[in-house]
Amino acid sequence: MISEKIVERLSLYRWLLETRLENEVSNLFSYQLASMACVSPAQIRRDLMTIGYSGSPGKGYLVADLAKSIGKELDGAKPSKVAVVGMGNLGRALVSFISDRRSHLQIVATFDTDSTKYGRVICGCRCYAQNELEKIIKLEGITVAILTLPSDAAQAVADRLEKAGVTGILNYAPVPLKVSKKVYLENRDVTAALEKVAYFAREGD
Amino acid sequence: MISEKIVERLSLYRWLLETRLENEVSNLFSYQLASMACVSPAQIRRDLMTIGYSGSPGKGYLVADLAKSIGKELDGAKPSKVAVVGMGNLGRALVSFISDRRSHLQIVATFDTDSTKYGRVICGCRCYAQNELEKIIKLEGITVAILTLPSDAAQAVADRLEKAGVTGILNYAPVPLKVSKKVYLENRDVTAALEKVAYFAREGD
DNA sequence: CAGGCACTGTTATTTTTTTCACAACACCTA
DNA sequence: TAGGTGTTGTGAAAAAAATAACAGTGCCTG
Ligand SMILES: NC(=O)c1ccc[n+]([C@@H]2O[C@H](COP(=O)([O-])OP(=O)(O)OC[C@H]3O[C@@H](n4cnc5c(N)ncnc54)[C@H](O)[C@@H]3O)[C@@H](O)[C@H]2O)c1
Ligand SMILES: NC(=O)c1ccc[n+]([C@@H]2O[C@H](COP(=O)([O-])OP(=O)(O)OC[C@H]3O[C@@H](n4cnc5c(N)ncnc54)[C@H](O)[C@@H]3O)[C@@H](O)[C@H]2O)c1
Numbered sequence: 001m002i003s004e005k006i007v008e009r010l011s012l013y014r015w016l017l018e019t020r021l022e023n024e025v026s027n028l029f030s031y032q033l034a035s036m037a038c039v040s041p042a043q044i045r046r047d048l049m050t051i052g053y054s055g056s057p058g059k060g061y062l063v064a065d066l067a068k069s070i071g072k073e074l075d076g077a078k079p080s081k082v083a084v085v086g087m088g089n090l091g092r093a094l095v096s097f098i099s100d101r102r103s104h105l106q107i108v109a110t111f112d113t114d115s116t117k118y119g120r121v122i123c124g125c126r127c128y129a130q131n132e133l134e135k136i137i138k139l140e141g142i143t144v145a146i147l148t149l150p151s152d153a154a155q156a157v158a159d160r161l162e163k164a165g166v167t168g169i170l171n172y173a174p175v176p177l178k179v180s181k182k183v184y185l186e187n188r189d190v191t192a193a194l195e196k197v198a199y200f201a202r203e204g205d
Numbered sequence: 206m207i208s209e210k211i212v213e214r215l216s217l218y219r220w221l222l223e224t225r226l227e228n229e230v231s232n233l234f235s236y237q238l239a240s241m242a243c244v245s246p247a248q249i250r251r252d253l254m255t256i257g258y259s260g261s262p263g264k265g266y267l268v269a270d271l272a273k274s275i276g277k278e279l280d281g282a283k284p285s286k287v288a289v290v291g292m293g294n295l296g297r298a299l300v301s302f303i304s305d306r307r308s309h310l311q312i313v314a315t316f317d318t319d320s321t322k323y324g325r326v327i328c329g330c331r332c333y334a335q336n337e338l339e340k341i342i343k344l345e346g347i348t349v350a351i352l353t354l355p356s357d358a359a360q361a362v363a364d365r366l367e368k369a370g371v372t373g374i375l376n377y378a379p380v381p382l383k384v385s386k387k388v389y390l391e392n393r394d395v396t397a398a399l400e401k402v403a404y405f406a407r408e409g410d
Numbered sequence: 411c412a413g414g415c416a417c418t419g420t421t422a423t424t425t426t427t428t429t430c431a432c433a434a435c436a437c438c439t440a
Numbered sequence: 441t442a443g444g445t446g447t448t449g450t451g452a453a454a455a456a457a458a459t460a461a462c463a464g465t466g467c468c469t470g
Contacts, residue, residue, distance in 0.1 A: 001408055002404075003426080003427085004401070004405075005426095005427075006427095007400075007401050007404050007405070008397060008401055011396070011397040011400045011401060012394075012397055015379075015394075015396065015397070016381060019380075019381075029446090029447065029448090030447080030448075031447090036381050037381070038381075038390075039428095040428075040429070041447095042428075042429055042430070042431095043427095043428065043429080045447095045448065045449065045450085046427090046428080046429090046449090046450085048449095049449065049450075054448080054449075055447085055448065055449090056435080056436065056447085056448070057434080057435050057436055057437090057446075057447040057448040057449085058435075058436045058437050058438090058445090058446065058447055058448085059436075059437085059447085059448095060447075060448085061448095074400060074404055076403075076407045080403040080406065080407065082399070082403070088298075089294060089297065089298035089301070090295075090298045090302075092294065093293075093294035093295045093298060094395060096294070097295075097395060098395060098396065098399065101396055102396060102399075102400070104403075105396075105399055105400065105403060143403075143406050143407070144399070144402055144403050144406050146399070166406075167406040167407075167409070168402040168403060168405060168406025168407075169402070170398055170399055170402045174220070175224075176221060176224075176241050176242070176243075182409075183406075184402060184405035184406050185243075186398060186401065186402050188393070188398060189217075189220070190299060190302060190303060191216070191220065191303065191306055191307060191310075192213060192216040192217055192220070193375055193391060193393060194287070194303065194307075194310055194349070194351070194375055195212075195216045195279060195307070195310065196209070196212050196213055196216060196391065197349055197373040197374070197375045197389060197391050198281075198285040198287070198309075198310060198348075198349050198373060199207075199212050199279055200209075200212070200373060200389035201285065201348050201349050201371075201372040201373025201388075201389050202281045202285065202348070202372075202373075203206055204372070204387075208456080208457085210456095210457075211457095234416090234417065234418090235417080235418075236417090244458090245458075245459065245460095246417095247458075247459055247460070247461095248457090248458065248459080250417095250418065250419065250420085251419090251420085251457095251458080251459090253419090254419065254420075259418080259419075260417085260418060260419090261417085261418070261465080261466065262416070262417040262418040262419085262464080262465050262466055262467090263415090263416065263417055263418085263465075263466045263467050263468090264417085264418095264466075264467085265417070265418085266418095
C-alpha cells in the first residue's frame with residue numbers, strides 16, 4: 001500500500017513521462033523529471049524506490065519503461081469503471097475531458113434527474129435516469145463515481161452509491177459528505193483551492 | 206506565515222462553520238468540527254492554536270466568531286481580484302460557481318481569444334480580448350488568475366500574467382507550467398485526482 | 411460550596427515525509 | 441586498462457505533521 005502523497009506524485013510523473021515520450025525523449029535523469037514535477041531529485045529517486053524501479057547511473061531512467069512500471073503499480077489488473085452523477089456544466093466538461101485520456105479509467109455511465117438529459121448519449125456516454133443508478137452500477141461493476149450535482153442532493157446520492165458497491169468518490173459538490181470507512185472520498189472544492197492560492201499570492205509564498 | 210496544509214484546512218473549517226451558522230448553530234466542540242472535516246479533534250485544536258484563537262472548555266468555539274477569526278488570517282485587508290483566462294465549458298462553470306460565494310474573492314475580468322466571446326458579459330463578468338490582458342490586469346490590480354484554456358496556450362499566458370503582476374495561478378490545463386519563484390502555482394489536474402481515487406478505491410484505502 | 415464532568419490549550423511523543431550524503435556503479439577518454 | 445565524471449540507490453538525519461497526554465478551567469449538580 002503506497003501513501004496518498006506518493007500515489008499523487010507517481011500519477012504526475014507518469015503523465016510527465018508520457019508527454020516527454022511524445023517528444024521522442026527516451027531517457028531522463030532524476031533531476032530532469034524533478035524540475036518538471038517541481039520536486040527535488042531525491043524525492044524522485046525515493047518515490048521510484050517505493051515501487052521498486054531502478055534506473056542506471058549515467059543513463060538515468062528509460063521513459064517508456066518507467067511509465068509502464070508506474071502503471072503496473074497504480075492501475076489495477078482491469079480498468080476501473082467510473083460513473084458521473086449530474087450532467088450539468090461541470091459534469092459535461094469532465095466527461096468530455098476525461099473520456100479520451102486514460103484507458104484504465106473508463107467512464108461507462110452518467111446519471112441525471114433531468115428527463116431532457118437521461119435516455120440520451122451525452123459527450124459520448126450514455127446518460128441514465130437516476131432511478132436506474134443501483135441497477136447500472138451493479139451491472140457494469142462500477143467502483144468509482146464523480147459527483148457533479150447540486151449540493152443538496154449529494155449526500156443522498158453518495159449513500160446510494162455506497163450501498164450499490166462504489167468504493168471511491170470524487171466529489172465536486174461543495175458539501176461535506178459523510179461516507180463509511182470503506183469508501184475513499186476526495187473532495188475538490190474550488191473555493192478552498194482559490195482561497196489557498198489567493199493567500200499565498202498575497203503572503204508571497 | 207501559515208503552512209500550506211493548515212491554510213487548506215482552515216479554509217475548510219471556515220466553510221463548515223458558515224454552513225453551520227446557516228443552521229443556527231452558535232457553538233461547536235472540537236470533536237464536532239473534527240467529524241465534519243474528517244480530521245482528529247487534536248488537529249482542530251492545534252490548527253486553531255496557530256491562528257491564536259481560543260475557545261472555552263465546556264462551551265467550545267463560537268461559530269460566528271471563529272469564522273471571522275479565520276477570515277482575519279486567510280483574507281487580506283482588501284479583496285483579492287481574480288481573472289479567468291479561457292471561457293470555455295470549464296471557465297464558464299467556474300465563474301458562475303464562484304462569483305457569488307466569497308466576497309473577498311472577486312472575479313473582475315475574464316479573457317478569451319474567441320471574438321464571439323470577448324466584448325460581452327458572460328456569467329455576470331466582462332470578457333475581454335486576450336490582447337487587453339496586461340492592460341486590464343494592471344488597471345484592476347488583479348493578483349490571482351485561473352487558467353481554463355487549452356494546454357498549448359497555457360505557458361505563454363502564464364508568462365504574460367506573471368509579467369503583468371499576477372502572483373498566484375490556479376491552473377486547470379493539463380500541462381506542467383513553469384513559473385518563477387515569485388508566483389504561487391496550484392495545479393488541479395482532474396486525471397491525477399481520479400487516478401488517486403481509483404487506486405484507493407481498489408486497494409481498499 | 412465541593413466534587414465530578416467535559417472540554418480546551420499546550421507540551422511531549424510518535425509517525426510520516428523530505429532532504430542529505432555518500433558508496434557503488436556505468437560510461438567515457440586516453 | 442586506469443582515472444575521472446556524473447548519476448543512482450539507500451541508510452541516516454532532519455524536518456514537518458499528526459497524535460497523544462494531561463494539567464487547567466468553566467460549568468453543572470446537589
Ligand atoms: N460549476 C463549477 O465549476 C463547480 C465547481 C465546483 C463545484 N461545483 C458544484 O458542482 C455541482 C454542479 O455544478 P454545475 O455547474 O454543473 O451545475 P448544473 O446545475 O449545471 O448541473 C447540475 C446537474 O445535476 C443534475 N441533478 C440535479 N439533481 C440531481 C440528482 N439528484 N441526481 C442526479 N443529477 C441531478 C441537474 O439536472 C443538472 O444537470 C454543483 O454542486 C456545484 O456547486 C461546480
Ligand atoms: N473540461 C474539464 O473538465 C477540464 C478538466 C480539467 C482540465 N481541463 C482543461 O481545461 C481547459 C479548458 O477546458 P474546456 O472544457 O473549458 O475547453 P473549451 O475548449 O471549452 O474552452 C477553452 C476556451 O479557451 C479559449 N482560448 C483558447 N486559446 C486561448 C488563449 N490563448 N487565451 C485565452 N483563451 C483561449 C477558447 O476560445 C475557449 O473558449 C483545457 O485545457 C482542458 O484540458 C478541462
